Amino acid sequence: MDRDSQKTTSRQFKTLVVLALAILANGAGNLSLSYGMKSVGPPEAWTLPGLWDVVGSALSSAPVIAGGLLLLVFFALFLSLLSWADLIYVLPMISSCFVVSALLGHLVLGERISLVRWAGIALVTIGVLLVGRTGPSSDASRAPAP
Amino acid sequence: MTTVLLVGLIVVCFSFGDIALTRGMKQAGEVSSLRLAVLDEVGGRAIRSPYVLLGGALQVVAFVTYLLALSQRDLSYVFPLTATSDIVTTVAARYMLHERVTPMRWAGVVIVSLGIALISAS
Secondary structure, three states: OOHHHHHHHHHHHHHHHHHHHHHHHHHHHHHHHHHHHHHHOOOOOOOHHHHHHHHHHHHOOHHHHHHHHHHHHHHHHHHHHHOOOOHHHHHHHHOHHHHHHHHHHHHOOOOOOOHHHHHHHHHHHHHHHHHHOOOOOHHHHHOOOO | OHHHHHHHHHHHHHHHHHHHHHHHHHHHOOOOOOOHHHHHHHHHHHHHOHHHHHHHHHHHHHHHHHHHHHHHOOHHHHHHHHOOHHHHHHHHHHHHOOOOOOHHHHHHHHHHHHHHHHHHHO
C-alpha cells in the first residue's frame, strides 16, 4: 500500500468515527432534551411571562442542560468533519440522525412510529448507504489509483 | 403564499450557511486529531474566520425564520419543504466549492431528502 492510499484509508476511518460520535451526540442530546422538556411541561400561557417561566425551569433542568451541551458537541464535530470532508458527503450522512432519533424515541421514550415514518427511515438508510460508498473527500477520490 | 416565501428564505439561508461553514472550515485547516492542542488551534482559527461567522449567522437567521414559519403552519407541512435544502446545497457545493457530485451522490441525496420528508410529514 503506498502512502496516498494509506492516507485515504485512515482518513475514511477517521471520518466514520467522527460521524458516529456526531450522530450519537445528536441522538443522545435530542433524547435528553425531549425527556427534560416533558417534565418541564408546556407553557401555561403563550405570553412573554409564560414563556419566560418555561425558559427558567428548562435552564434549571439537568437533562435539558445536558441535552444542550450534547448538541454543542454535535455542532463542533460537524464543523470538524467539514474541515476535511465534502459538504455533500457530510450532509446526507448526518441525516442518519433522523433515523437514530426516531429509533431512540421509539425504544427509550416509547413513542409510536407510523408506517409512513418507517418507510422514510428505510429511504434515509438506503440513501446514507449510497453516499457512504462514495468516500468522504473529492481530493482523496481524485488521487491516482494504486 | 407568505409561508412559501418563508420556506424559500429558510432553504437559501440553510444551504448558503452550510456552504460558508464548509469554506471557512477548509481554510481553518484539517482537524487532524482530537487532541486538545489541535482542537484549540483549529477552533481558534474557525471562530475568527469570516466565512464561519457568516455561516453561523445564516444558520441563526434560518432557524428564526423556521420558528416564524412554524407559527403559521404545521411542522408536518413546513419541515418536509425544508428538506429540499439538501438539493439546493448539492448544486451550490458543485459550483461554489467545486465538490465532485457523482451520480451515486446525487441518488443518495435525493433518496435521503425524500426519506426525511416522509419521516416528518407523518
